[in-house]
Amino acid sequence: MSLPLAISLGDPSGIGPEITARAWERRVAEGLLPFFAVGDPRSIEAVWDGPIARIAGPDEAIAAFETGLPVLAIEDAAEIVPGAPNVAGARCALDALEMAVGLTRSGAAAGLVTGPVAKSRLYEIGFTHPGQTEFVAERCGVAPVNVAMMLAGPTLRTVPITMHLALREAIDAVSVDLILVRARTVERGLIRDFGIEQPRIAVAGLNPHAGEQGALGREEIEIVTPAIRRLQDEGMNVIGPLSPDTMFHPRARAQYDIALCLYHDQALIPLKTLHFDEGVNITLGLPIVRTAPDHGTAFNIAGQGLANPGAMIAAIRLAGESAENRARAA
Ligand SMILES: NC(=O)C1=CN([C@@H]2O[C@H](COP(=O)(O)OP(=O)(O)OC[C@H]3O[C@@H](n4cnc5c(N)ncnc54)[C@H](O)[C@@H]3O)[C@@H](O)[C@H]2O)C=CC1
Numbered sequence: 001m002s003l004p005l006a007i008s009l010g011d012p013s014g015i016g017p018e019i020t021a022r023a024w025e026r027r028v029a030e031g032l033l034p035f036f037a038v039g040d041p042r043s044i045e046a047v048w049d050g051p052i053a054r055i056a057g058p059d060e061a062i063a064a065f066e067t068g069l070p071v072l073a074i075e076d077a078a079e080i081v082p083g084a085p086n087v088a089g090a091r092c093a094l095d096a097l098e099m100a101v102g103l104t105r106s107g108a109a110a111g112l113v114t115g116p117v118a119k120s121r122l123y124e125i126g127f128t129h130p131g132q133t134e135f136v137a138e139r140c141g142v143a144p145v146n147v148a149m150m151l152a153g154p155t156l157r158t159v160p161i162t163m164h165l166a167l168r169e170a171i172d173a174v175s176v177d178l179i180l181v182r183a184r185t186v187e188r189g190l191i192r193d194f195g196i197e198q199p200r201i202a203v204a205g206l207n208p209h210a211g212e213q214g215a216l217g218r219e220e221i222e223i224v225t226p227a228i229r230r231l232q233d234e235g236m237n238v239i240g241p242l243s244p245d246t247m248f249h250p251r252a253r254a255q256y257d258i259a260l261c262l263y264h265d266q267a268l269i270p271l272k273t274l275h276f277d278e279g280v281n282i283t284l285g286l287p288i289v290r291t292a293p294d295h296g297t298a299f300n301i302a303g304q305g306l307a308n309p310g311a312m313i314a315a316i317r318l319a320g321e322s323a324e325n326r327a328r329a330a
């Protein structure tokens, strides 16, 4: 691969700068493709004393990567204190995201890895998207409904069909059409980026015991089962609705390549419980590759040398593999 990956550092006061620097330290041992960071170099200097190579553009990243962590600088207007976020830091995180998305869309980077941002901080500065997933989709000209937020670890992949919504709203948003559109995006994404020829998709129920034949809720009968039948009629390999409480144990996981869940926590609790330190968030359905570590800003440990870079390393590795899969298929 002749292009580097772009990593937006996320909130300068969170653990994004630290785990990016640690990933660079382990680039050889982990076999990572070259990457460059986009963000304020001071956020890295505050938590790391390794070599930083300031670059003027992505074309300088590969040569610089061997001897220092390449950084394309976005200046933060304020003091950076690890663990103490502020408004200027939120603006810096958004500017870095914007630049990294733009560089990837323009073809200057092979793929995008986003560092963690604090959504509440971004909302304070007028960010109107629920999360980075929806922001990146919009910048790529894709309606958020046509992307899927996949969480992946070594033994489990999940997608929540509703994403960043309050639970009450999420339940109301579950519909046949939404299940259909996400399932189709998931199938295409697993074929294109992961080389799975006919993905086996398991759909979760909403209610305890998947509704107990209507006695504990009718969403499975009225929404989930009709959607599954439609997908099966299209030739997709789909099973369900499965009882949410019994579909994640090891023998159940062996039945499918991905679990389509109905709301955020149904998908993310099992994934983070099993694979917190190596979980990756992947946006399926984009014209570019975008991954992220599964965790957040972890302000409570930023700058203390406690942040585990495993999920960032996994996100960088997966972005490289997906970009290579796409390049091979093109
Ligand atoms: N992709 C993204 O940008 C994401 C951003 N967030 C944001 O992160 C902020 C904080 O969210 P929380 O729910 O507290 O989740 P969090 O993932 O930041 O932290 C949860 C717990 O896990 C620990 N932790 C997280 N990552 C770790 C790592 N790499 N090594 C060691 N320990 C780690 C933290 O110290 C904390 O105790 C929120 O504002 C949320 O919006 C949350 C998830 C994803």
Ligand SMILES: NCC(=O)COP(=O)(O)O
Binding pocket: 130, 131, 132, 133, 134, 268, 281, 292
């Ligand atoms: N919990 C997953 C998550 O918050 C992902 O957020 P984002 O990558 O869409 O910002």
